[in-house]
Amino acid sequence: MSTATTQAAVDAKTIEQLEERARFIRSEVIRLISIAKVGHYASAFSCAEIIAALYYGAMRLRRGEPDWPDRDRFMFGKGHAAVALYPVLADYDFIPTDVLDEYTRLGNPLGDHPDMTKVPGVDFSSGSIGHALSAGLGMSLAGRVQGRDFNSFVLLGDGEQNEGQVWEAAMSAAHHRAGRVIAIVDRNRYCLDGEVDQVMGIEPLAEKWRAFGWEPHEVDGHDVGALCSLFRSLAKRQDPTVPAVVIAHTVKGKGVDFMESEIGWHLGFLSPEDEKGALDQIEAGNGRSS
Amino acid sequence: MATQQIQRSAEQSWTLLDLLDQAPGLIALSDTLVEIAEEGAPVVALTGDLKYSNGLVRFAERYPERFFNMGISEQNMVSTAAGMATLGLTPFVADFASFLPLLCCEQIRTDVAYSQLPVRLIGHHAGITLGFYGTSRHATEDLAVTRAIANLTVVCPTDASMLAASIRASVGWEQPIYFRIGRGREPDVYDPENLRDFEFGRAIWHHRGVDAVLISTGSMVSPSLEAVRRLRDEGHDVGMLDMHTIKPIDRQAILMAAAAGSPLITVEEHNVIGGLGGAVAETLSEKGSRSRLRRHGIPDVYSLIGPPTHLYRHYGLEGAGIEAVIREELEKGR
Numbered sequence: 030m031s032t033a034t035t036q037a038a039v040d041a042k043t044i045e046q047l048e049e050r051a052r053f054i055r056s057e058v059i060r061l062i063s064i065a066k067v068g069h070y071a072s073a074f075s076c077a078e079i080i081a082a083l084y085y086g087a088m089r090l091r092r093g094e095p096d097w098p099d100r101d102r103f104m105f106g107k108g109h110a111a112v113a114l115y116p117v118l119a120d121y122d123f124i125p126t127d128v129l130d131e132y133t134r135l136g137n138p139l140g141d142h143p144d145m146t147k148v149p150g151v152d153f154s155s156g157s158i159g160h161a162l163s164a165g166l167g168m169s170l171a172g173r174v175q176g177r178d179f180n181s182f183v184l185l186g187d188g189e190q191n192e193g194q195v196w197e198a199a200m201s202a203a204h205h206r207a208g209r210v211i212a213i214v215d216r217n218r219y220c221l222d223g224e225v226d227q228v229m230g231i232e233p234l235a236e237k238w239r240a241f242g243w244e245p246h247e248v249d250g251h252d253v254g255a256l257c258s259l260f261r262s263l264a265k266r267q268d269p270t271v272p273a274v275v276i277a278h279t280v281k282g283k284g285v286d287f288m289e290s291e292i293g294w295h296l297g298f299l300s301p302e303d304e305k306g307a308l309d310q311i312e313a314g315n316g317r318s319s
Numbered sequence: 320m321a322t323q324q325i326q327r328s329a330e331q332s333w334t335l336l337d338l339l340d341q342a343p344g345l346i347a348l349s350d351t352l353v354e355i356a357e358e359g360a361p362v363v364a365l366t367g368d369l370k371y372s373n374g375l376v377r378f379a380e381r382y383p384e385r386f387f388n389m390g391i392s393e394q395n396m397v398s399t400a401a402g403m404a405t406l407g408l409t410p411f412v413a414d415f416a417s418f419l420p421l422l423c424c425e426q427i428r429t430d431v432a433y434s435q436l437p438v439r440l441i442g443h444h445a446g447i448t449l450g451f452y453g454t455s456r457h458a459t460e461d462l463a464v465t466r467a468i469a470n471l472t473v474v475c476p477t478d479a480s481m482l483a484a485s486i487r488a489s490v491g492w493e494q495p496i497y498f499r500i501g502r503g504r505e506p507d508v509y510d511p512e513n514l515r516d517f518e519f520g521r522a523i524w525h526h527r528g529v530d531a532v533l534i535s536t537g538s539m540v541s542p543s544l545e546a547v548r549r550l551r552d553e554g555h556d557v558g559m560l561d562m563h564t565i566k567p568i569d570r571q572a573i574l575m576a577a578a579a580g581s582p583l584i585t586v587e588e589h590n591v592i593g594g595l596g597g598a599v600a601e602t603l604s605e606k607g608s609r610s611r612l613r614r615h616g617i618p619d620v621y622s623l624i625g626p627p628t629h630l631y632r633h634y635g636l637e638g639a640g641i642e643a644v645i646r647e648e649l650e651k652g653r
């Protein structure tokens with residue numbers, strides 16, 4: 030796919046580890062949502078490999094040190110998928126594991142949308158679609174003022190591409206030569222009311238980003254090897270001046286066949302019986318689109 | 320100023336750049352930012368294609384690497400500033416008051432205030448000061464909007480000296496702040512020496528009085544003082560309080576003003592709904608005060624187009640207009 034970046038292949042062992050982490054994320058999503066009794070399964074599943082590849086394959090992180098100032102940043106535009114991030118933060122010892130067990134209960138720091146004032150390792154609060162790319166840009170510009178070279182990874186929804194502020198931020202990042210901002214579009218093709226391209230079309234997406242001065246890349250968003258290789262190559266660019274966007278082609282609900290085919294699973298609840306079936310599918314790695 | 324001199328055919332011609340040196344309030348804004356930056360405050364400044372209108376060009380010339388022109392993309396600008404603040408910087412974001420708190424309300428709420436980031440928002444040319452540029456350029460709702468946002472401190476500096484004092488007071492203030500200022504040409508009310516103990520949330524008494532007490536804010540303090548002094552010269556015991564901080568409001572000062580059951584008059588260059596008048600009304604009614612309240616300001620209408628001085632006269636927001644309102648209240652008695 031379109032790339033001017035040199036990408037080194039990822040070895041089989043790493044691929045296996047990342048695939049296992051993606052399964053871990055999905056099964057934890059199911060567990061946490063069973064506590065809340067409602068949640069965004071399908072949106073979390075479409076970005077499970079993206080988060081696995083970032084946190085376990087590409088980002089600069091130190092276990093147990095969420096406040097390390099040179100840590101790579103990650104934030105959501107599609108904040109309703111934060112349930113996919115919390116297990117990773119616990120796995121990195123950024124938050125205690127037992128906090129997960131009380132997910133969304135009264136007084137727990139973890140909500141459907143992430144809150145940076147309550148959760149170490151959450152780099153920016155979300156809840157309003159369209160703000161995160163601007164925030165990532167601000168972090169990157171502040172990093173420049175302070176002489177830090179961390180990357181800001183910003184995961185955007187494809188429905189989020191409808192927001193005007195995304196394009197303000199895109200124009201601004203290119204103008205300010207903020208090459209350490211790396212946007213990722215989870216192109217799962219669905220927003221709440223149906224297909225993105227039926228509700229408010231966004232194509233030609235790569236051409237739009239290119240026209241805004243970005244370097245677009247397209248990738249299979251469930252291929253952990255391809256994701257990891259691409260993220261690593263983007264993260265390691267020397268003094269980048271052109272921001273990069275990764276359009277990750279994904280399947281909403283990926284990993285559980287009935288979620289892949291039913292748009293209602295944007296938000297829902299699995300009965301214990303269906304939960305078992307979903308977990309079995311995730312463990313076997315055999316969702317419909319696999 | 321290091322701005323370029325331009326050849327003109329007539330001496331009387333002028334441009335935007337000539338106005339910069341005529342606005343002490345805007346000079347104070349940039350100069351104070353430079354001062355606190357030189358003292359070590361991690362200041363960055365952002366504006367949306369308005370560095371000449373708000374004078375931030377002066378800061379930009381001193382600290383080009385800390386100045387960010389974000390173009391006409393105000394929402395992106397506010398969220399970007401929030402992102403910058405997560406690294407410990409103190410971003411000052413200046414834009415027209417008609418845009419910043421209204422167009423960017425949601426970014427201010429979610430990214431700045433909810434996230435408890437110490438961003439400083441400066442809404443300049445607030446109220447009706449942009450006169451004939453059009454009603455859409457008037458900002459008469461911004462106090463109501465910002466006052467309802469939790470975690471946000473709301474301050475209306477009276478003049479250039481108080482703007483400087485309030486920027487200094489903001490160093491180390493953990494909450495985000497909305498500074499509401501005019502066009503930088505407000506008459507001097509304060510000597511900087513008198514503002515040494517300036518604090519957010521502590522109103523400044525100019526006169527104690529029992530016949531009536533004015534509570535004014537921002538640009539309205541100077542004409543209010545003018546009116547109060549005339550009436551005091553006539554023997555009326557009229558009090559005057561500068562309520563520079565709208566949130567947290569100085570409840571103690573309001574209750575002291577109302578202690579004798581004196582009629583209170585709030586004066587603001589803002590809709591009478593939701594701003595200073597609203598805040599004072601809330602305080603009085605919760606305490607069951609005997610004092611009557613007259614809210615003077617823009618009477619819940621879209622302000623007319625006209626030269627600013629004509630508009631102030633039309634809405635009774637100049638010295639004579641405020642004096643007339645006080646006289647009406649004095650006639651009603653307590």
